[in-house]
Amino acid sequence: MKAIEISHMTCDYGHGKGIFDISFTIDEGEVFGFLGPNGAGKTTTIRHLLGFIFAKEGNCSILGMDCGKQAATIQKKLGYIPGEINLWEEMSGMQFLKFMAKFRGMKDMGRCEELMERFELDPSGRIKKMSKGMKQKVGIVAAFMHDPQILILDEPSSGLDPLMQNVFVDLIQEEKMKGKSILMSSHMFEEVERTCDRIGIIKDGHIVCVEDAQTLRQSKKRRYQIRFANINEVVRFQQEGFYITAMHKHMVEVEIHKNLAKLIQTLSHYEVEDIDVTHQSLEEIFMQYYGGEHHGE
Numbered sequence: 001m002k003a004i005e006i007s008h009m010t011c012d013y014g015h016g017k018g019i020f021d022i023s024f025t026i027d028e029g030e031v032f033g034f035l036g037p038n039g040a041g042k043t044t045t046i047r048h049l050l051g052f053i054f055a056k057e058g059n060c061s062i063l064g065m066d067c068g069k070q071a072a073t074i075q076k077k078l079g080y081i082p083g084e085i086n087l088w089e090e091m092s093g094m095q096f097l098k099f100m101a102k103f104r105g106m107k108d109m110g111r112c113e114e115l116m117e118r119f120e121l122d123p124s125g126r127i128k129k130m131s132k133g134m135k136q137k138v139g140i141v142a143a144f145m146h147d148p149q150i151l152i153l154d155e156p157s158s159g160l161d162p163l164m165q166n167v168f169v170d171l172i173q174e175e176k177m178k179g180k181s182i183l184m185s186s187h188m189f190e191e192v193e194r195t196c197d198r199i200g201i202i203k204d205g206h207i208v209c210v211e212d213a214q215t216l217r218q219s220k221k222r223r224y225q226i227r228f229a230n231i232n233e234v235v236r237f238q239q240e241g242f243y244i245t246a247m248h249k250h251m252v253e254v255e256i257h258k259n260l261a262k263l264i265q266t267l268s269h270y271e272v273e274d275i276d277v278t279h280q281s282l283e284e285i286f287m288q289y290y291g292g293e294h295h296g297e
């Protein structure tokens with residue numbers, strides 16, 4: 001059984017807005033990164049999973065339960081961090097966490113206390129007075145404290161400082177080791193790179209790519225900056241048919257995807273003074289998808 005299954009789901013808000021024919025699945029024990037530019041449809045998809053919106057076309061299920069029909073059971077079971085955390089402002093952080101614990105029938109608050117300590121959260125103050133980062137911490141503790149099997153996290157680390165983002169990444173990695181299934185929307189490429197097994201990219205309401213994170217990492221192009229001994233070598237090298245991305249005096253930059261051996265072999269016939277390499281970042285790869293410039297290389 002799949003942890004999460006979304007099949008041909010459409011929610012048309014009109015004027016090209018919404019989500020259209022969305023399908024993907026998440027396995028048990030898998031961390032799935034859900035990425036896309038602002039307004040792409042991430043939150044709309046997630047709200048269907050929580051049963052806040054009913055799919056007019058298509059359907060979605062969590063652990064075999066229909067997200068529309070069994071929303072109450074699902075909401076009790078899973079861990080959820082909404083994109084915009086609107087907690088009950090008049091409550092203190094602790095009152096809110098106790099309320100959530102009661103809603104879920106939790107007896108033991110040990111995990112809650114452990115998480116508060118990890119995130120250095122003092123929950124005694126009123127939510128109304130808390131900073132965005134503090135509210136986010138309350139949201140994280142509330143989502144993880146009942147040790148749920150499934151976690152749906154909509155931009156979970158927004159508002160956290162870099163130190164706390166690291167604490168959060170460690171937590172995700174630990175949960176993954178425990179076999180949890182996690183759907184995580186994020187704008188933080190580093191966080192995605194460090195945690196996700198598979199990545200789905202949504203743009204204008206359509207899924208444009210679902211890819212193994214390892215495959216995406218391997219598809220990173222490399223750019224080699226080669227400094228030749230003299231300009232004659234540069235002119236000669238230009239005839240070799242490599243994809244040249246920049247040139248400056250005796251330096252030539254070439255972009256290589258797979259055929260590094262060919263470059264090394266070719267350069268053995270040249271007078272080379274220096275060679276340097278830069279790797280394409282995961283962010284650059286995503287930007288190709290976001291901007292629609294990806295040609296499926």
Ligand SMILES: Nc1ncnc2c1ncn2[C@@H]1O[C@H](COP(=O)(O)OP(=O)(O)OP(=O)(O)O)[C@@H](O)[C@H]1O
Nearest residue numbers: 013017018036037038039040041042043044045083
């Ligand atoms: N209830 C609604 N009625 C009409 N349009 C809506 C409604 N909810 C969302 N939209 C529109 O649907 C599109 C998708 O919104 P959604 O919130 O799912 O995007 P998102 O990918 O989560 O974006 P962000 O990264 O900015 O949070 C947007 O253009 C949004 O304005």
